[in-house]
Amino acid sequence: QVQLVESGGGLVQAGGSLRLSCAASGRTFSDYTVGWFRQAPGKERGLVATIKRGGSINYADSVKGRFTISRDSTKNQVYLQMNRLKPEDTAVYDCLARAVSGDYWGQGTQVTVSS
Numbered sequence: 001q002v003q004l005v006e007s008g009g010g011l012v013q014a015g016g017s018l019r020l021s022c023a024a025s026g027r028t029f030s031d032y033t034v035g036w037f038r039q040a041p042g043k044e045r046g047l048v049a050t051i052k053r054g055g056s057i058n059y060a061d062s063v064k065g066r067f068t069i070s071r072d073s074t075k076n077q078v079y080l081q082m083n084r085l086k087p088e089d090t091a092v093y094d095c096l097a098r099a100v101s102g103d104y105w106g107q108g109t110q111v112t113v114s115s
Contacts, residue, residue: 002026085111
């Protein structure tokens with residue numbers, strides 16, 4: 001079992017930056033694939049970025065070159081640095097930890113990008 005708590009969301013103007021954090025309690029993040037997903041109003045939740053146990057990283061095409069995911073296993077946290085934000089990045093961002101036993105989600109953090 002793992003509990004996830006996201007932070008760092010907020011309101012930012014287009015072109016600005018935010019850094020999301022996801023803190024885990026329970027088992028260490030290094031045992032899991034971890035990542036970020038997002039859900040905009042009226043849309044399904046979709047992938048933003050993931051880091052697999054072995055360290056390979058995957059990004060959604062829409063955020064490549066603007067977002068960077070990273071993991072600090074010593075602090076049991078995963079981060080999402082978001083640069084050059086666009087209004088279409090507005091969504092609730094959810095942290096995921098994926099294990100053989102199942103998926104664990106945080107409560108979500110709202111990111112709003114104004115034009």
